[in-house]
Amino acid sequence: MSFSILVALLTLSFSFSSQAEVWTATAKWSPEKEKEFSVWVQKNWGKDFFSKKENKDGSANIFQGLRVDCADTVYSSRVIFAYLHSLPFAMNDASGGKKLITNSMTRWDSKSEKEKIRNFLVYVYNMVSTKSMHNDTYPVKVSRETIVPGSIILTTEKNHHSWVIKNIFPTGIPHLVFNSTVGAYSGPLLQERKSWPNGDWVFEGNATPEGNAGVRYWRKESELKLPAWQVSGYSEEQYAIKPGKWKYDLQKTLQSTEESTQQTATRLIENICADIQQRIDAVKESETFLKSVGYRCMSEEEFDNYSTPSRDRRLADEIIYLRNFLKTLVQDRNELSLDQKTWQQLKIVFPNLTETIATESQNQKRTVTSSSSLCRAKHYSRGQGIDKSIDLAEVKRRLFTNRLSSNPNHPPEVRFGEDVNIKNSCPSWGNLKLSYVE
DSSP states (O other), rough: OOOHHHHHHHHHHHHHHHHHSSOOOSSSSOOHHHHHHHHHHHHHSSSSTTTTTTTSSSBBTTTTTTOHHHHHHHHHHHHHHHTTTTOOOOOOTTSSSSOOEEEEEETTTOOOOHHHHHHHHHHHHHHHOTTTTTEEEEOOSSSSSSOOTOOOEETTTTTOOOOEEEEEEETTEEEEEEOOOEEEEEEOOOOOOOSSOHHHHTTTTTTGGOOOOOEEEEEEGGGGGOGGGGGGGGGOGGGGOHHHHEEEEEEEHOOOSSSOHHHHHHHHHHHHHHHHHHHHHHHHHHHHHHTTTOOOOOOOOHHHHHOHHHHHHHHHHHHHHHHHHHHHHHHHGGGSSSSSHHHHHHHOOOOOOSHHHHHHHHHHHHHOTTTTTTTTTEEEETTTTTTEEEEHHHHHHTTTTSOOOOTTTHHHHHTTTOOOOOOOOOOOOOOOOOOOOO
């Protein structure tokens, strides 16, 4: 065989081999690449990542239309960055296999490049969950150097939720990107919030390292099979913080400048408004599903997908956080640090700060939305076939008087606490009772 023929055959063989992989890694992870990952997440990771048609440079978004839940969102950020920058990606096999799942998989070798990466992502989505995420990450020290864009937040298994940290503002507040459980009718939009989640909820059930909750970062491929405590950078510092103080301590440690009173109020209100709209969207998705199946009772799996007890707990936590912030201002006689419009709006939401939030809500009059309402939104009423207006004051009143329903078998008007009578003979699963820490 001539030398030229041998070279041609070797070249052809290499070409076939490289085409067989999902993508070929020509670069290696390094501290510099990790910094590039952080910058990329900060600049590119957002709620429209899977819904936009084009990227910032005008190229087609090949990931458009993918639907992801909270765990999928976390893994997507790492997989897609690795793909776009020709870096290797590896994770543990969440199904229990001993081999790693990597970009070198060859099961889609007959597909186009776009089909390969999309198929690989869906394969990952079908495998991962918040239960497996701790095997691919590790808890980090609380510092500006270790909590960076691209880090993740994971709750205990009890609440099974996760977020990607898009950015850490100079005030020590994070910008988080996440999603809720994906359903058959959910769209590709992700969700965002600008605050630390409640530590009591993040660490609920197990505030020790074995609970796997807190801020975490991605393991190196060489450390994926190690016990977590042997991974370089591993720290148990977060678990020494009481869950109730966790978010306050993180903010204080990570801040380089203080947030003004008005900035804090505006941010907290924006978060609550986003939570209310996300609940409306979740209930709308549940209603679409019920309509598609003839309004039959949901199965246990369907019930788990469409019920909202955790979402309602998070909404309650956000409202209580805003209320406690306002109580502190009043106690310190510092309410004038808010602009007059914001102060008047919040007085409607919280008319009596000296009472418990349950008593205050019980004595609170029903509010009608107006141009000055906070968080004006519309939810659907199946019985009337119309959208009905609601605002923060009314959502808060209904939430803390147990009028809102987390049960996905209920029609939307009941889910949002309208005063209607309805018979429901469908079975329920899980604890739907609202719990919160005031």
